[in-house]
Amino acid sequence: MSNKKKADGEVEELNEGVKNAYAERLKTLKQALDFVAKNDLPKSVEKFKHYLGILAAYNRTDEKHLTPKMFDPERDVAELLLVSQAYWNLAKSYDKSPRLRQESVRCLQQFIKFSIGYKYQHANAQLIKKFLRSGQAHNKKAFQQAYEKINVRSKNCYLATHAYPENEDLLNTLRAFKVKLAKYSAGIIFINRYYDYSPYIVNSFERNRSLDFVFNKILLRPIIYLIYKVVK
Incomplete structure (x- = not known):
């Protein structure tokens, strides 16, 4: 865990709320996946955002600035995969609404960042390929570009x-x-x-x-x- 330094050089510790949320983060992610299985998109989106928000708070940043560099590529590979799946589900959910297409593209970009260079990269590329073949993608160009970036430029x-x-x-x-x-x-x-x-x-x-x-x-x-x- 990285430490945030104050102006006087002292280390600022994470508050107990953030620590407790981080310890329970996988329960939050499981709830998100359960809502996906029930096709309850609003609640699944809420839980996925909460999970990513917990990770962001733990790393002393906001969700939009989460990057793979905040994780150990070997020790945290399972978490990196989970983060990629959270962004993937958000990208698909936001794609259903025309007013949220920009947010869908942003989540796709995060999905790409958390996919390229890892062992599960090919599997993540196949997720996009399967989604495109299903005909469910509304912003087909964005998903096709994401597929090519992960699958071709890897x-x-x-x-x-x-x-x-x-x-x-x-x-x-x-x-x-x-x-x-x-x-x-x-x-x-x-x-x-x-x-x-x-x-x-x-x-x-x-x-x-x-x-x-x-x-x-x-x-x-x-x-x-x-x-x-x-x-x-």
């Missing part, structure tokens, strides 16, 4: 990272190439298919070392290295 290159985990030059080159591909509709389709299937391929490799040796060492690594040399 740092994750599953197959390349599996084949060359220590080669930063190769990985950075391929990530830059991916951004260039995203400028074209065919490139977007290719990248989407890559993200659909590559995590499962990597998981198969990790479960089966013989399969990993045959396809990764003999086939995957040479192909990826060739692509790297061509696009560099």
Whole structure:
């Protein structure tokens, strides 16, 4: 927990109300999810905002200024995921009202911040994809842009990272190439298919070392290295 310094250099402690609310924050989040299950959007929005407000108060800021930097990326990964889900639910709820579309976009931006760079990033991208396919999105452009930012402009290159985990030059080159591909509709389709299937391929490799040796060492690594040399 960070400490806020007063003008005289003393440390200002959190008040008991904030501490108690923080200790009970997961109960608040559960209540929000229960209201989502009951399709009671007004109450779910209230509880999600309360949960985020508690985190903001604990970090001595307001909800609009919550950032992933306030959390430990490894120790707090579960909380980071929960924060992303709170913003996701708020973005969907606000999207239903024309007068709240701007707030929906703001929550989408927060959702993106709390998604990119984390293990659950691909799963969060799929949430948007599923939502768009359901036809429920009113501001389709905003949700599509959020999907592309999380899914296309991410740092994750599953197959390349599996084949060359220590080669930063190769990985950075391929990530830059991916951004260039995203400028074209065919490139977007290719990248989407890559993200659909590559995590499962990597998981198969990790479960089966013989399969990993045959396809990764003999086939995957040479192909990826060739692509790297061509696009560099």
